Amino acid sequence: MKIIVLTGPESTGKSWLAQTLKDNVGGVLVDEYVREYFAALGRDTTYEDVTPIALRQLEREDMARQQRPALLILDTHLLSNILWSRFLFDACPDWLEPALLARHYDLHLLLDPREVPWSDDGQRCQPDVRDRLAFYEACKSWLDNHGQTSRCIGGNWANRQRLALQYVTELLEG
Numbered sequence: 001m002k003i004i005v006l007t008g009p010e011s012t013g014k015s016w017l018a019q020t021l022k023d024n025v026g027g028v029l030v031d032e033y034v035r036e037y038f039a040a041l042g043r044d045t046t047y048e049d050v051t052p053i054a055l056r057q058l059e060r061e062d063m064a065r066q067q068r069p070a071l072l073i074l075d076t077h078l079l080s081n082i083l084w085s086r087f088l089f090d091a092c093p094d095w096l097e098p099a100l101l102a103r104h105y106d107l108h109l110l111l112d113p114r115e116v117p118w119s120d121d122g123q124r125c126q127p128d129v130r131d132r133l134a135f136y137e138a139c140k141s142w143l144d145n146h147g148q149t150s151r152c153i154g155g156n157w158a159n160r161q162r163l164a165l166q167y168v169t170e171l172l173e174g
């Protein structure tokens with residue numbers, strides 16, 4: 001089983017690209033739970049919401065891992081929970097980073113916010129590209145500092161799709 005994670009700032013095409021990969025390469029896709037949580041909440045999230053969101057995301061990931069697909073595509077993982085918690089609340093539950101480091105991921109596709117427009121969907125909060133770049137850099141730094149295999153994906157939508165398909169095909173064939 002190969003496990004890939006799409007990560008990076010909001011409004012960079014992670015969910016679209018995850019579905020595109022599933023449609024073109026196959027595998028099992030685990031969506032980002034926080035979007036459902038936020039939609040059902042009816043209020044802004046608080047620091048107390050970080051743990052239940054992360055636990056449900058892990059539960060969904062674990063259920064998919066049990067299926068043992070050839071390819072598991074994760075629209076997000078705990079890195080997003082860690083960074084959003086730090087960005088929004090200037091704090092993060094202590095258990096998140098060790099829980100993330102205890103898991104194996106074969107490839108992280110890190111999406112760059114440049115060259116794609118920000119889209120307000122009612123849940124997003126970083127319309128300024130500088131904020132999204134700061135989140136991108138925080139993702140890149142964390143992945144690099146923790147020895148995680150990653151590939152940066154940028155450019156227009158067609159380029160993002162081409163690169164993601166290339167990297168995932170190389171992973172599956174390697």
